[in-house]
Amino acid sequence: MSDVDITLKVWRQDGPDQKGRFETYQTQATPDMSFLEMLDVVNDSLEEGQKLPISFDSDCREGICGMCSLVINGVAHGPGEGTTTCQLYMRSFADGDTITIEPFRARSFPVIRDLVVDRSAFDDIVQAGGYNSVNTGSAPDANSVLVSKDRAEEAMDAAACIGCGACVATCKNASAMLFVSAKLKHLNVLPQGQPERRERSRAMLKAMDDAGFGHCTNEYECEAVCPKEISVGTIAFLNREVYRSSLVTSSLAPTVTGE
């Protein structure tokens, strides 16, 4: 495959309260360049011309940290299933393509600069209940706490969420339910998560609402863009957990170990 000529339309915004605008750039990329490398090259040439480079987030660049973002041609993390923006390659685009790049949009994800948004609202939700605070002592003997394979798989599937925020970005309601359900489920299905199960459901729902995220209208766009392919069945689980937690008050809730 040969090099591709690309026209970029990039959202530029100087600061949180500034008005943003699209700016157009021409660039050349090789098919084996990652999308972020392509942006690095654009930034190099901007810097050479004494212009401010495009701000965007990234860290691991191998799809595990959840730092990269971007809405590329109207799709969070761009084309390709189960991939983050850092795992997107320029071979996904054809010569002469125009690519529009926008920041994740949600009231709870304010733009800091250009394509960088503040996703700390997610941290607030995890701080509200996405942990176990009960002291479990030293490491238990192997197999003393039994977890069935299916259970373990379910927990692992949910735990795969990297907190990137693509679910919120793509949702027309800016709903964070896929993220919240994943962060809740990986604890709520395991024995270690049981003592705080109801408290957790309640606290995380409240934190989600307080952070200003929308509600879910079951259109499943989040599932389609999630780089970790978290299923919307997880959202149904969250719904069940919330109903359950409101039926039994926490002081009366039995401490269940395992299920």
Next chain:
Amino acid sequence: MFSTSIGKKLGMALTGLVLYSFLIGHLAGNLQLFFDDGGTAFNTYAEFMISNPLLVPTEFVLLGALVLHVWFAASLTRLSRQAKPQGYAVRQAVGGRSLASRTMIWSGSTILIFLVIHIRTFKFGQTGEGGLFALVADTFHQPGWAAGYVVVMTVLGFHLWHAMHSAFQTLGWHARAGWRRASILMSILIAGGFAAIPIYFFLAQ
């Protein structure tokens, strides 16, 4: 509970299902309009319903469900607009987003307006010799009324298209493609059944 986002969704789902069951019952009763007996069966059924002591309480339950459904919808739509003040310049629909799911608030509003007209025409309309059957027949002999009803029933079908599987997902019962298919099939059956009535009377005159 009903002040949280998930609680409001639960409210939408529960009231929606109440209204959904009413639609099924209403359609089942209306099927008697198709009996070739000059309206005897349908008029008897209509009389039975009107004189039934359970009618008024049922109407209140339905009215309550409707008011709550609209209330939750308005509140959630406001929440959603606040949560996403700015959209994208370029937008591609992915996943299960459909024309029907995107326009729930508009199809719902259309049905709400229709309901006012519908109740005025048939519940509080003047019935003469031929009873309610004759009123239905006369109304749908007019092309404007017949066409209008068919259009609104199509809109109703759109609303139901996304309704049932969405309600069950909210209730925590996720069964993927199964619910979707059932939801779509039901929407076609119900909307098609209702739309068949004006078409039938218009053609039969």
